Amino acid sequence: MKKLGCNEKYCDRCIKLQKSLEEKQLVEYQLKSTMELVRMGMWSWDLNTDKVEISEELAAILSLDLSAFDNSLDYLVDHVIHHESRALFELELKHAISNQLIRQCDYRINLPQDKHLWVRLSGKLFSSKSCTTLKFIGIGLDVTRDHHNNALLATNLNFMRSLLEVxxxxxxxxxxxxxxxxxxxxxxxxxxxxxxxxxxxxxxxxxxxxxxxxxxxxxxxxxxxxxxxxxxxxxxxxxxxxxxxxxxxxxxxxxxxxxxxxxxxxxxITDKKAMEKEIKMLHQVKDVFLNLNHNLMEFRSIDDLIKALLVELTSIFSACDQSTVLEVDKNGGMRIKAHYGFDNDEIDQFQIKLEESFVWDESGVKLKQAHIIDNIRQLEDLGYPKVISSDLNRSIESTIVVPVDIDDELKWVFTFDGFTKGCFNKRDASVANFIRDELPLLHRLLSLYLETLSLSRYDGLTGLMNRSYFDHVFDDRLHLVKRNGMTLLVVLYDLDGLKVVNDLYGHSAGDKYIKTFTSMLKDFYREADAFSRIGGDEFVGLFNESSVDRLMERILTMRNEFESLKITDGENVFSGSFSFGISSSHNHELNKTVLLNAADERMYLDKNSRR
Missing domain, CATH: 3.30.450.20 (PAS domain)
Incomplete structure (x- = not known):
């Protein structure tokens, strides 16, 4: 085997050289394969000749036809570098000459159909020891995938940013x-x-x-x-x-x-908490109305109901410091019907015309729904009456006004007052409107109950107790007399000449005669005294009096005034009188029949003595 021009067939030197050559070829092959795999190629720029050399690998990446390439920078600028990257490429060339360094930069490459290709170029200056050779040597790396991934990442980031923004x-x-x-x-x-x-x-x-x-x-x-x-x-x-x-x-x-x-x-969660509070308040209001409805029979009057209701409702509005109910009469006058949170008596005397109060609204809109007033101090400055405060050291700043209609007429105005401006909100107003809507129903139920109760207990013509109810009251009074040792006087009245009035002037005149008498009875005696119509012209009264003489004096005074009256019914004018008899629990057995019979005997004695 003879190689490398050596005459010796198996020279050691030749063998070593052959081996080195093979190793070099292997390295070159491995390097070339690696560059193809990572899509990388070599380039050089000779500064002496201003010529550029492009490796086959890099030319393949750039889709550069090496046969048409004239090795000039101008060719690269005009035909290889995309116009978007030309300014950067030219700037980096100037920087490379000035600083003897080509910085790593990415450039977009021209491709058909405007396809995207990005190459990262970098390099270093190389010079020979004699400085006769001066060139930049570097690599070009296909980074298109990186740019694609970065663009995709940027798109995703922009999407996420846009999503967060909306x-x-x-x-x-x-x-x-x-x-x-x-x-x-x-x-x-x-x-x-x-x-x-x-x-x-x-x-x-x-x-x-x-x-x-x-x-x-x-x-x-x-x-x-x-x-x-x-x-x-x-x-x-x-x-x-x-x-x-x-x-x-x-x-x-x-x-x-x-x-x-x-x-x-x-x-x-502000609105959510406010809604939960409103729902809780509405449940509380419903419980109040339900409880009052269940206990309607305990109330003797509408006034008692209103007073009890005000106490319960005031506790529901947490910001409320005092409250009132003003009753509106047919002439538009308002007076205090109930109040809560006041210790002074001034509030009981308060009266005002509806049109003079700050709740008045000429359009009528505010009087049809509950509403909040937060400018009370300004209204007072404009001349409206000052709102009475339960605390002499503090003034009312806010109030909820709740107008309540009964049978389409304004009947009451509830006010819930607070010392802090803005202490009430729209949720409170919503609850107040619920109260406004529900109260007429409760009023109607109690009115029906009281009307039914009245029909069962009281005489329809006179408003006095009927005989059945009077018997219960009489028994109760006798029980008290037995327990407390007090004196009970029983008076029996007989309206003189009622039959004659009926026969001469008609039953309308007779009714007028009866009502005039009972009206005087109510005016002449105390509220604790009890009266009943027990017959057509007979009446009975119960008095917690100890002196028969004082009571007789009062009755005689009343009779004198009654006899002086001229009773008019249409064109008919007449006068009347009555007879009476008194019995005392002190002188008789504590028995209802005994006392009534004793009073009846004395009544007839009185009647006979006056004929």
Whole structure:
């Protein structure tokens, strides 16, 4: 075997040279294969000749026809480098000459049909020891996939950013030092600040200190414990109102599992809590009405119901410091019917015309629904009467006005007053409207009950007790006499000449005669005295009197006045009188029949003595 021009067939030197050549060819093959795999090629730029050499590998990447390439930079600029990258390419050439270094840069390459190809060029200056050779040698690497991935990543990031921007919940990101690095549009809008006033700032720059302390401590606890965190806190809204918010936060960790920052999302629950409060208040109001409905028979009058209702309703409005009910008469006058929270007597004397009060509304709109008045002090300055306060050192600032119609006529005006301006909200007004709508039904039920009760207990013509109910009252009075040792006087009245009036003038005149007599009975005696019509012209009265003489004097005075009256019924004018008899529990057995019979005997004695 003879190689390398050597005459010796198996020379050691030839064998070594042959081996080195083979190893070099292997390395060259491996390098070429590697460059093809990673799509990389070699290039050089001779500064002495200004010629550029492109390797076959790099030419294949650039889709460059080496037979048409004239090895000039101009050719590369005009035919290889895409117009989007030419300015950068030319700038880097100038920099390379000035600094003897070609910086790593990515350039877009011209391809048919405007396909995308990106190549990363970099290189170093090489010179011979004699400096006769001076050239840049470098590589070109196909980075199209990197650019595609980066573009895809940028698209995804833009999508995520756009998605975060349109989410209605405020979202933010802070670094581990508590500095805001990102926030979405909802967060900007919620705080009412420009984005520049938030980014690179801390909570102490954008929130009141007492709230910032809460947020900061929560952040420290989260970054210490890691994981996630959910808590409720107050936040100053854009309009400076304080809102209720739930914070959901989680830490962001870097590749070394160290805390890099935290991301948070806010959920405003102010309206939700207000709605829950309204629902709770509505349930409380319903319970109040239901309880009053179940206990209707305990009320003796509508006034008693209104007083009990006011106490219950006042406790439902947490901001209410005092309350009143004004009753409206047919002439538009208003007077206090019930009140709560007052210790002075001034409130009982309060009266005012509806048109002179601040609840008046000429359009009638405000008198058809509950509404809040927050400018009471200004109204007082305009001349409206000052609202009476239960606290002499404080003034009423806000009130809820609740007008209540009965049979399409304004009957009552409820007012729930607070010492703090703005203490009532639209949820309170909504509950107040529910009260306004429900109260007429409760009023109707009690009215029907009282009407039924009256029909069963009282005489329809006179309003006095009927005989059946009077018997129950009589028994109760006798029981008290037995227990307490007090004296009960029984008076029997007989209306003189009722039959004659009926026969001469008709039953209408007779009814007028009876009603005139019973009206005087009610006016002449105390509320504790009890009266009943036990017959057509007979009446009985029960008196807790100890002196028969004093009672007789009062009855005689009444009779004199009654006899002086001229009773008119249409064109008929007449006068009347009555006879009476008195019996006393002190002189007779404590028996209903015995006392009535004794009074009846004395009544006839009186009647006979006056004929």
């Amino acid at each position: 989410l209605p919940n405020p979202i933010f990101y802070k670094d581990r030092f508590g500095v805001y690095k990102y926030c979405n549009a909802a967060f900007v809008e919620y705080l009412g600040r420009a984005r520049e006033e938030i980014i690179d700032k801390t909570v102490y720059d954008i929130a009141p200190k007492h709230l910032a302390d809460i947020y900061h401590q929560a952040d420290l606890d989260l970054m210490t414990s890691r994981g996630q965190q959910v808590y409720e806190a107050s936040v100053a809204y854009a309009d400076q109102t304080i809102r209720d918010v739930i914070f959901n936060k989680a830490v962001h960790l870097d590749s070394e599992d160290e805390v890099e920052g935290l991301v948070g999302i806010m959920q405003d």
